[in-house]
Each structure stands twice: as C-alpha cells, then as structure tokens.
Amino acid sequence: xxxxxxxxxxxxxxxxxxxxxxxxxxxxxxxxxxxxxxxxxxxxxxxxxxxxxxxxxxxxxxxxxxxxxxxxxxxxxxxxxxxxxxxxxxxxxxxxxxxxxxxxxxxxxxxxxxxxxxxxxxxxxxxxxxxxxxxxxxxxxxxxxxxxxxxxxxxxxxxxxxxxxxxxxxxxxxxxxxxxxxxxxxxxxxxxxxxxxxxxxxxxxxxxxxxxxxxxxxxxxxxxxxxxxxxxxxxxxxxxxxxxxxxxxxxxxxxxxxxxxxxxxxxxxxxxxxxxxxxxxxxxxxxxxxxxxxxxxxxxxxxxxxxxxxxxxxxxxxxxxxxxxx
Ligand SMILES: NC(=O)c1ccc[n+]([C@@H]2O[C@H](COP(=O)([O-])OP(=O)(O)OC[C@H]3O[C@@H](n4cnc5c(N)ncnc54)[C@H](O)[C@@H]3O)[C@@H](O)[C@H]2O)c1
Ligand SMILES: O=C(O)C[C@H](O)C(=O)O
Numbered sequence: 001x002x003x004x005x006x007x008x009x010x011x012x013x014x015x016x017x018x019x020x021x022x023x024x025x026x027x028x029x030x031x032x033x034x035x036x037x038x039x040x041x042x043x044x045x046x047x048x049x050x051x052x053x054x055x056x057x058x059x060x061x062x063x064x065x066x067x068x069x070x071x072x073x074x075x076x077x078x079x080x081x082x083x084x085x086x087x088x089x090x091x092x093x094x095x096x097x098x099x100x101x102x103x104x105x106x107x108x109x110x111x112x113x114x115x116x117x118x119x120x121x122x123x124x125x126x127x128x129x130x131x132x133x134x135x136x137x138x139x140x141x142x143x144x145x146x147x148x149x150x151x152x153x154x155x156x157x158x159x160x161x162x163x164x165x166x167x168x169x170x171x172x173x174x175x176x177x178x179x180x181x182x183x184x185x186x187x188x189x190x191x192x193x194x195x196x197x198x199x200x201x202x203x204x205x206x207x208x209x210x211x212x213x214x215x216x217x218x219x220x221x222x223x224x225x226x227x228x229x230x231x232x233x234x235x236x237x238x239x240x241x242x243x244x245x246x247x248x249x250x251x252x253x254x255x256x257x258x259x260x261x262x263x264x265x266x267x268x269x270x271x272x273x274x275x276x277x278x279x280x281x282x283x284x285x286x287x288x289x290x291x292x293x294x295x296x297x298x299x300x301x302x303x304x305x306x307x308x309x310x311x312x313x314x315x316x317x318x319x320x321x322x323x324x325x326x
Pocket of ligand 2: 091092098131158225226227229230236237241
C-alpha cells in the first residue's frame with residue numbers, strides 16, 4: 001500500500017465540496033491504491049455543517065480515507081498539502097458575470113497562497129475552482145513566491161467536458177469518440193471553445209457539423225452553460241464542477257492517455273503569443289506529474305481574434321486585482 005498523501009479542500013461544506021469529497025475519498029481522483037488524508041478548510045460559521053460532512057465521510061468507511069482534519073485555520077489546512085483544491089468562494093447569481101465576484105472572492109486567495117507557500121509540499125498541485133478561477137489562481141500563485149508558478153492551475157475542465165459532450169451529442173457519438181477539443185483562455189463568457197483541431201471517431205469534427213452550428217450554437221452554448229445551469233437550478237453547477245475537478249487532478253497527477261488533450265488553465269508562457277502574467281486555458285498533455293502545453297497548432301484569423309478577446313479580459317481582471325498580487 002502507498003503512503004497517504006494530503007489533499008486540502010477549501011469550501012468543504014459547500015455544494016461542490018459535498019460532491020467532491022466522497023469521490024476523492026473513494027479513489028476516483030488519485031487512484032484506487034492511493035490512501036488520502038483530507039484537510040478540510042471552512043470559515044468558522046460553517047464548521048458545524050462541516051462536522052456533519054465529516055460524520056458522513058466516516059460513515060462511508062472508505063478503505064482509502066486515512067484521516068480527516070477539519071479546520072478554519074488556513075495554515076493548518078495547507079500544512080503538508082500535496083494536492084490543493086481551492087473551491088471555497090462565493091458563487092455568482094443569475095445576471096452576474098464571474099468577474100463580478102472578484103471583489104468578494106479575490107481577497108480569499110492571497111492568504112491561502114501565503115499558507116501554501118509556508119507549509120505545502122514543494123511540488124504541490126493546486127487547482128483553483130472558486131470564481132473567477134483564472135484570476136484567483138493568479139492571486140494565489142503571486143502570494144506563494146517560493147512555489148513554482150506551475151504548481152498553480154485554474155479549472156477549465158468543466159468547459160472542456162461541456163464542449164466534448166455537446167459535440168458528441170450533435171454527432172450522435174460518445175464522448176470517448178471525441179478528441180482534441182480545446183477551450184482557450186478564461187473560464188468566462190469570453191472563452192474560446194475551439195473545434196478546429198477536434199476529431200470525432202478520428203475524422204475532423206468540422207467535417208461532421210456545419211460551420212453555422214459551430215459558430216452560432218456550439219460556441220455560445222458552451223460559453224453560457226454555467227449561466228444556463230444557474231437559471232435552471234437556481235444554483236450554480238456543483239456535481240459537474242466536482243467531476244471536472246476530479247478529472248483535472250487525475251490527469252495532472254496520473255497522466256493523460258496517449259494522444260489525449262485536456263484543457264487546463266496554466267500560467268501563460270508565451271505559447272500562442274500569450275505573454276506571461278495571466279492564467280490561460282491551453283490544450284495540455286500530462287505525464288510524470290507535470291503538464292505540458294501542446295505546441296504547433298496553426299491558429300486561423302478567427303481563432304486568433306477569439307484568443308485576443310479572452311486574453312484582453314484576463315489582463316483587465318489582473319489589473320483590477322493588482323494590489324492583491326503580493
Ligand atoms: N471553475 C469552475 O468551473 C467552477 C464551476 C462551478 C463553480 N465554481 C465556483 O466555485 C465556488 C464554490 O461554489 P459552491 O457552489 O460550492 O459554493 P457554496 O457557496 O455552496 O460553497 C462555498 C463554500 O466556501 C466556503 N468559504 C467561503 N470563504 C471561504 C474561505 N475563505 N475559506 C474556506 N472556505 C470558504 C463557504 O463557507 C461555503 O461553504 C464558487 O465561486 C463558484 O462560482 C467554479
Ligand atoms: O457559471 C458559474 O458561475 C459556475 C461555474 O463557473 C460554471 O461554469 O458552471
């Protein structure tokens with residue numbers, strides 16, 4: 001049996017937390033041979049609700065769940081952290097854009113970055129889910145100067161999975177037939193869900209759907225899916241968000257399949273003309289616990305304009321939180 005690793009989840013008593021913790025504890029994220037310690041961070045008023053979640057985790061008698069440590073102290077929660085899922089943040093309501101949450105949520109991620117810097121494993125993998133995820137990930141990373149920026153990711157995987165599912169449904173195929181979908185840029189309505197490289201059953205996706213559907217239906221549907229869920233449920237996505245977080249972390253930790261691309265929000269490094277200073281959704285592959293941005297994709301003028309629009313929004317978000325960047 002492997003030695004346990006420590007997984008820290010913030011916002012553990014929230015709706016995503018409730019869908020996420022049981023899957024981590026059952027081995028869906030890190031494998032059925034990997035015991036875990038769960039460090040669960042909440043704000044003080046939510047500790048009572050968190051205690052109930054801990055009781056339920058215990059009641060599952062998960063073979064892989066080695067220890068549960070609930071706390072309202074970020075330094076304790078991130079001490080020895082190997083994997084951090086930064087979920088705790090306010091969700092948006094109908095009519096808001098995710099960036100409208102920056103003033104409410106941005107302040108959460110500086111102190112958590114500092115706590116990670118102080119106590120986490122030096123090759124910790126941190127996935128920021130709380131919105132606006134890309135800019136919150138930037139804030140956390142900027143406040144953790146001793147951790148490599150590549151330790152921090154923002155979640156684009158829900159958008160990626162949404163794009164896969166929309167394409168599979170339209171073409172009457174399974175999501176397992178779909179590959180090389182990319183969601184570039186921000187986890188926001190400026191994101192660019194890109195099908196130019198995508199394949200369905202090995203053939204070009206855009207030979208199977210018409211361009212009008214791609215540009216006028218598919219792209220807005222994926223961009224606006226979060227808002228559509230809020231409208232329908234009266235609450236933002238939770239189980240699908242948790243599932244995407246599991247997928248992202250599993251691939252990052254255990255690798256992607258041969259030839260598989262996944263969309264990850266990672267520090268921009270100049271790839272595709274996106275200069276450093278923002279967390280940008282890119283196509284990635286993973287192996288040996290590291291991600292790599294897929295290189296060599298030819299972008300047409302339409303794609304270049306879409307990348308420029310989402311980059312512009314991310315730079316504006318960055319400017320809006322300049323004082324939080326350490
Ligand atoms: N990136 C994505 O794809 C994606 C998808 C869905 C939701 N989200 C975002 O995830 C966040 C959480 O969503 P939810 O539905 O679980 O919300 P929720 O309100 O149900 O839960 C959030 C929890 O975070 C806790 N919290 C607040 N501040 C905290 C702090 N400083 N430290 C620790 N915990 C804290 C709250 O007490 C609450 O229990 C929201 O910002 C939402 O918009 C992102
Ligand atoms: O849309 C939201 O605010 C929640 C989440 O980011 C989503 O994409 O479902």
